[in-house]
Amino acid sequence: MIEILSSLGCRVLKDEPLSMHCSFKIGGPADFFIEIPNELALSEFLRIISDGRFCILGGGTNILFSDEGYRGTIVRLTGCFKEISVSGDEILCGGGALLSDVLKTACENGLTGLECTAGILGTVGGAVYGNVGRGDKWISAVIKSVEVYKNLKKELINREKAIFGYRKSGFENSIILKVVFSLKKDMKNDSLKEISKNMQKRLETQPLNIPNAGSIFKNPDGFSVGKLIEEAGLKGIYAGKAQISELHGNFIVNTGGAFAEDVLALINLIKEKVKEKFGISLETEIKIIK
Known part of the structure; x- marks a missing residue:
């Protein structure tokens, strides 16, 4: 497998620490870590791997790898999968393109519609997969095709x-290759103002300067999970080197050298205490990869 994929331009690493490839900075080694630059190489990989175990990794945000790592292959789409182009009011981009680069491209071309993604890390593929957004605005609203x-x-x-x-x-159960966003001309030049406002809000309310994976739990209907965690008296609590953020209750931060088991201990504690105090069962938003 290594020789074939390398000949097709892939970068193949063995026993690669996953802590180097996620925003949490946590995770043991993957058996293989492969960067795939084009569709031919991806097709060949899928043919070779057949029934083997693999996982597509976007920007490494909103994810928690186990301390034992991953017994299989972690795949990251690079090369042509990171390309971005503009045609009129539409942006065509690969699934591996950084969401921040797509937003920047939209701004440079006077296009509006992606402001709700300001400050969200990761790739387009991951963003579409998780339908990211802010408030009542979601990336799905401006998707033309996938x-x-x-x-x-x-x-x-x-x-x-x-x-x-x-x-x-x-x-x-799909691998996102390309996405077309259908946007609008920013006639009033409001896009940069909204992006600035969204970014300022994130800076004030989220621990962006400490390793984390973004929101840990989904908001239950009619509730802010961050407020539930705060009212349960859990902000600031540690498990090992992992801490429930003092800035935002729905964030767990790695204060330096945290393990996945520390994060999982806090996740279980939050679930238990919120259920006990409010009768609400929380659902995790982050993807836990074992």
Whole structure:
């Protein structure tokens, strides 16, 4: 596998520490870590791996790897999968493109519609997969189409046939190759103002300068999970070197040298105490990879 994929331009690493590839800075080694630069190499990888275990990694945000690592192959899409182009009011980008680069491209071309993604780290593929956004605005609102690999075949899915919900999409068993965003001209030049406002809000309310994975739990209907955690008296609590953020209760931070088991201990504590105090069962938003 290594020789074939290397000949197709892939970067193949063995026993690669996953702590180096996620925003939490936590995780043991993966058996293989492969960066795939084009569709030919991806097709060949999928043929070779067959029934083998693998996981597509976006920007490494909103994810927690186990301390034991991953017995299988972690894949990151690079090369042509990071390309971004503009055609009129549309932006075409690969699933591996950074969301921040797409937002920057939109601003440079006077296009509006992606402001709700300001400050959200990760790739386009991960953002579409998790239907990211802020408040009542979601990235799915400006998606025109998504091209995916599913069951070893390429499919083009138009927005009206896609299924999106709160922090989820219908692409759980697919590899997102390309996305087309349908935006609008920013006639009033309001885009930069909204981006600045969103970024300032994040800086004031989220621990962006300490390793974390973003929101740990989904908000239950009608509730702010951050406020529930705060009212349960859990902000600031430690487990090892992991801490429930004092700035925002729905964030767990790695204060330096935290293990996945520390984070999981805090997740379980939060679930237990919120259920005990409010009768609400919390659902994790981050993906836990073992």
